[in-house]
Amino acid sequence: MLTIKDIARLSGVSVSTVSRVLNDRPDVSEESRGRVRAVIEAENYIPNNTARDLVRINSESIGLVVRGVQNPFFTDIIHAIESALDAAGYTMVMRQIGSTDDEVEAGAVMQREKRLRGLIFLGGRSDYTPEELARVTVPLVFCSYTNSCGTLDADSYSSVSICDEDAAYAAVNILIESGHRRIAALIADTDDSSISQLRYQGYARALAEHGIELTPELVFSTGNSFMIEDAYHTMKAALEKTDDFTAVFAIADDMAIGAMRALHEHGLSIPEDVSVVAIDGITVSEYIQPMLSTLCQPKAELGAKSVELLLNVIEGRGGHEQVTLPTSFRAGASIRKLS
Numbered sequence: 558m559l560t561i562k563d564i565a566r567l568s569g570v571s572v573s574t575v576s577r578v579l580n581d582r583p584d585v586s587e588e589s590r591g592r593v594r595a596v597i598e599a600e601n602y603i604p605n606n607t608a609r610d611l612v613r614i615n616s617e618s619i620g621l622v623v624r625g626v627q628n629p630f631f632t633d634i635i636h637a638i639e640s641a642l643d644a645a646g647y648t649m650v651m652r653q654i655g656s657t658d659d660e661v662e663a664g665a666v667m668q669r670e671k672r673l674r675g676l677i678f679l680g681g682r683s684d685y686t687p688e689e690l691a692r693v694t695v696p697l698v699f700c701s702y703t704n705s706c707g708t709l710d711a712d713s714y715s716s717v718s719i720c721d722e723d724a725a726y727a728a729v730n731i732l733i734e735s736g737h738r739r740i741a742a743l744i745a746d747t748d749d750s751s752i753s754q755l756r757y758q759g760y761a762r763a764l765a766e767h768g769i770e771l772t773p774e775l776v777f778s779t780g781n782s783f784m785i786e787d788a789y790h791t792m793k794a795a796l797e798k799t800d801d802f803t804a805v806f807a808i809a810d811d812m813a814i815g816a817m818r819a820l821h822e823h824g825l826s827i828p829e830d831v832s833v834v835a836i837d838g839i840t841v842s843e844y845i846q847p848m849l850s851t852l853c854q855p856k857a858e859l860g861a862k863s864v865e866l867l868l869n870v871i872e873g874r875g876g877h878e879q880v881t882l883p884t885s886f887r888a889g890a891s892i893r894k895l896s
Contacts, residue, residue: 559602567600568592571872573674576617577646585646617647617674619867620667624660624680626653627784629811630837630856631679634700637860638677645868647674657781661685665692675867684750685709696870696877700863701854703879706750715866715877717859721752721836724852724884725759728834729806731850731886733767736895737804737832740764741775741795743788743816744808749781756808756836775802779812788815796823803831803895810837810851817845817891828893838887850889855882 561579565572570589577585578593585593596602619642623631639649650671654663660681667673676697684706690697690713703716732740742760745753757776764771777795779787788811796819805820807813813835817827825831827847835842838853862880869875 559600564593564596564600564602568596573617573646573872580646618650618671619647619864620664620671620673620676621649621651622660622664622667622676622678622681623651623653624658624678625656625783628656628680629839629841630809630854631701633840633856634679634860637857638679638700638864641861641864645864647868656680656783661689661692664697668693668695675871677863677867682750683707683752683755687713690714696867698863698867701859702752703881705755711879712877714879715863715870716879717862717866718881719854719884720881721755722759722762724836725756725806725808726763727759727884727886728836728852729760729763730767731892732804732806732832732834733763733769735804735832735892738767738769739772739775739802740769740804740806741777741802742806742808743777743779743792743812745779745783745812746781747776747778753781753783753808760806774799783809783811785811785815788812789819790815792816792819793822796820800825804892805831805833807833807835810835810839810842810849813849813851813891814842814845817849828891832892834892836884838885843887843889847890848887850891851887852884853887854884858882 561575562572565575574585574589575593578590621638642649652663652667660678664676673695675695677700679700681702683702683704685704686708697714699716701718703718744757747757748754761771777791779791805816807816813833817833820831827833835849835851838851842849842851866878
């Protein structure tokens with residue numbers, strides 16, 4: 558009995574393309590559609606609805622694992638991923654997990670249960686090993702981060718991210734160029750094998766290159782959390798010990814927003830008393846008072862490019878790639894130049 562895989566082989570296209578033709582999807586070239594239709598007619602193929610449903614699940618579903626369920630930075634990226642997948646004829650299956658949960662295990666379970674063609678991890682660690690990723694046997698993309706601290710072969714995964722260390726370096730340089738030398742850092746952790754570690758390294762590099770001593774007492778850690786409320790409580794507790802700084806570098810907009818409230822409650826004005834800069838460019842940070850100065854990530858491009866790289870591998874158009882995208886500085890109103 559002729560199968561959809563046989564049709565794909567005979568017509569010289571992918572299984573997903575055959576499936577899209579059978580389901581009258583518009584996103585198929587006329588040439589490919591004609592080749593598939595010619596094979597179907599020549600072989601007198603009659604699709605079985607039940608079998609076709611199973612093929613649809615197998616060939617058109619892409620999993621998205623979102624690590625950090627309350628992170629507003631991910632919202633625009635998720636929309637971009639879903640839109641790009643829908644335009645390509647695929648269905649997005651999403652699972653959101655906590656910021657300390659195992660995204661690889663979640664992805665492996667999804668792959669088995671949903672018969673996925675590929676996986677996108679949105680948010681995760683930067684230190685995977687081949688042994689860990691062996692649990693996932695479909696093509697995968699890391700979105701918003703890369704395996705900078707791990708041991709994966711470059712041809713075994715794709716990633717789309719900014720350079721987190723360079724972005725942090727640039728953000729702290731903006732403060733230094735504005736005359737600040739007592740610069741506090743609000744981070745999740747210094748060695749979490751994720752973006753907090755990388756952005757902390759960028760902070761430390763900027764200070765060192767300008768001959769500014771890194772003061773451990775001015776590094777405030779939330780304990781591996783990026784949430785507004787944890788940043789608020791961390792900054793509130795830090796201010797009870799010291800307010801001997803003129804600027805704060807927060808590794809994420811959310812954390813900056815929490816810190817700004819704590820600074821206000823401590824009687825400090827932004828930017829007159831303390832300047833604040835961050836990274837991400839989430840929508841809400843544009844509407845707080847004062848508007849947050851931040852390095853904006855290209856969120857829509859992060860999502861769309863992740864889908865492009867994944868489908869290139871799935872549909873045989875290319876191999877895995879690691880793509881780095883630039884940030885753009887939004888001046889805002891939270892930085893004051895010191896005289």
